[in-house]
Amino acid sequence: MAIHEKSLIDPDRIMTHESLVVDGVDVSGHWNTMVAPRFLSDYDDDFVNVIRAYPGGENVHRCWQCGSCTNSCTMYAQNTDFNPRYWIYLTNLGLKSEILKDKDIIWTCVSCNKCTNICPKDVRPEGVMKALAHWLEDEGHTDKTRSSIFDEEFTGQVLDHGRIEDAHVVINFLRKTKQPYFQDWLIEAVKRLMRHMPVGMLTMLGWNFLFTPKTRSWGRTGEVLREYVREQKAAAHARMKEAAHV
Amino acid sequence: MQNTVLVVGGGPAGLSACAGVIGAGKNVVLVEKEDRLGGAPILSGYAKLVPSGEWAKDAMGRMIKRVEDSALAKIHTGTRVVSLDGSVGDFTATLSNGERVSAGSIVLTTGFTHFDSINKPEWGFGTFEDVLTTTQMEQMVAGGKIACPSDGRVPERVCILLCVGSRDRQIGREWCSKICCTVSTNLAMEIKEISPQTDVFIYYMDIRTFGLYEDKFYWKSQEEFKTKFVKARIAEVTRAPDGKRLLVKGEDTLVKRPIVIPFDIVVHAIGMDPNVENTEIARVFGIGLEKHGFIDRAEHYTNTCGSTRRGIYVAGAALGPETIDDSISQGQAAASRALADLYALVQKTA
The missing domain is CATH 3.50.50.60 (FAD/NAD(P)-binding domain)
Incomplete structure (x- = not known):
């Protein structure tokens, strides 16, 4: 091990090689570890336009780094690594690799909107956090959020059957988010339903749970809706991307 | 009584000072060391000026024409002031072309030098x-x-x-x-x-x-x-x-x-650096420079645009980094101080 005080170096810059030959000299073994230079060597000029094409990210280029957002931030008070001002700067310069270092906390924004209310340049930082979180999700850098999973389950059922089945929504959501089915709040809710619901309605609930009937004459409606939503999303994204370039 | 103000430097501040004197019906002699008027915006080929957005040659062109067209203005280009005698109300300047100019007061608008x-x-x-x-x-x-x-x-x-x-x-x-x-x-x-x-x-x-x-x-x-x-x-x-x-x-x-x-x-x-010739200017006109090398100003509140010598006023970037618009305003202010000094000897004898 050739590097002392390794803790002072970003882990992603430490390169350890099984076998390494430098200038024809075999340095495998004791000298097998190298440190990548820490300087930033380029900007991704188009990245800001990618983020501006997401709803909420439109005004990110207006930022002048006063730090009002970070100062007022609910999450910053919990975790000083949560720094909207800094991510906005990285976005504007297209320093993507730096943003990715914080991919696991950006989504924790609680949308209290204190930043957006205080921002002197109308950057709308809360929207930028949302845009960044969505970009991270779209690019596969982060897992889908629980709210996205819930939305997809809910919408999927509507499109498939023209209606939702509450029990299926809850069960599938818990399954997809790898949560136990037996939640205290859920057991309590079911108990109270059993106690207070008229027998007729309970029977219908059970029937629907088992057979998931479709809304009458649903036919190809779901298919058509799905296609329409897909088209609209693509068009909206293309429109915003174009607008961001202007 | 003197009827003439001497203005040294034909940039935005100087042209503005000349216009101020002409507007009051007095004579002005403008001495410019380069072979044409307009100062830095023209000599350095600026594009559109801040904040008007007007092309430098158009904006400066109007300022130049206003002075050139006046019968009260005498313009010496490619000329310098080589020595100065007298005092407020009765200065005599000797120019590099051999001419002598009698003036009651002087406005220095000698500008700056771009940092190299x-x-x-x-x-x-x-x-x-x-x-x-x-x-x-x-x-x-x-x-x-x-x-x-x-x-x-x-x-x-x-x-x-x-x-x-x-x-x-x-x-x-x-x-x-x-x-x-x-x-x-x-x-x-x-x-x-x-x-x-x-x-x-x-x-x-x-x-x-x-x-x-x-x-x-x-x-x-x-x-x-x-x-x-x-x-x-x-x-x-x-x-x-x-x-x-x-x-x-x-x-x-x-x-x-x-x-x-x-x-x-x-x-x-x-x-903006102090004009590279400021030590020479200070020597010829008998005025002081401040610590950075720009022309030193007098107490500002009641001696606006004053230099360290009575009867000599300063405007524009000669005093320190300045905008074109503010240089123009200062040119007018310096002209009003200089005009008042034309009566200096009258007041003294009265």
Whole structure:
């Protein structure tokens, strides 16, 4: 091990090689570890336009780094690594690799909107956090959020059957988010339903749970809706991307 | 009683002072060392002026015509004042062309000298063809085409380095040159207008687009023209390995990391130095200079535009970094002080 005080170096810059030959000299073994230079060597000029094409990210280029957002931030008070001002700067310069270092906390924004209310340049930082979180999700850098999973389950059922089945929504959501089915709040809710619901309605609930009937004459409606939503999303994204370039 | 005011320097402040004297019906003698009038905006070939957006040759042209057309004005170009005798109310100046001028008072509008970027060799001016000054970039904009001087290619990226020759103890320039931030944000817009595919970056320590320049230049440049602002003071400019582009090295103080970024053109936002001839000017006119080398001003509240010598007034960038608009206003103010002094001897004898 050739590097002392390794803790002072970003882990992603430490390169350890099984076998390494430098200038024809075999340095495998004791000298097998190298440190990548820490300087930033380029900007991704188009990245800001990618983020501006997401709803909420439109005004990110207006930022002048006063730090009002970070100062007022609910999450910053919990975790000083949560720094909207800094991510906005990285976005504007297209320093993507730096943003990715914080991919696991950006989504924790609680949308209290204190930043957006205080921002002197109308950057709308809360929207930028949302845009960044969505970009991270779209690019596969982060897992889908629980709210996205819930939305997809809910919408999927509507499109498939023209209606939702509450029990299926809850069960599938818990399954997809790898949560136990037996939640205290859920057991309590079911108990109270059993106690207070008229027998007729309970029977219908059970029937629907088992057979998931479709809304009458649903036919190809779901298919058509799905296609329409897909088209609209693509068009909206293309429109915003174009607008961001202007 | 004297009927003549002597104005030295034919830039914005001087032309304005002349107009002030003419407007009061008195005679003015204008002495300009260059062979034409207009001062820095004309001699250095500025493009559109801040904040009017008017082309320098049009705006200055009107100021020049107003003085040239007056029967009360006598203009000496390519001429200097070589010596001065007398005192307030009765000065006699000897010019380099041998003529003698009798004047009751004098307005000095001797301006400034652009900082010479050669004095910051680490930033590549004089070494690389594609490192320019803001004045050179202004000339390129005035020519209507943005291209790298080295090979004529359209730049993908241009960066403007602020505070070149300003706020720098290393080279004995401890002042802010006041106008470079506004000029640079404006220049970024002009570049983008001519060459939409070029991205412009401004490397700054602070942005000082004071007063109404804030939203008209800084905000507009950032929000409408997508100028990017990077907080870093550049350490050096070198040649990229491809032999064409330039590498700008420094520390991004917000990311807290060193940067080595490729650019096609690097522009120095050069500051305003005291006129290089100020020691000579101070000797000839018997006035003092302040510690940076600009002309020293008298107590300002009741001796507005005064120098350290009675009867000699100063306006514009001769006093320190100044905008064109404020230089023009000061020219008028200095003219009113100078006009009052035409009666100095009358008052003394009365």
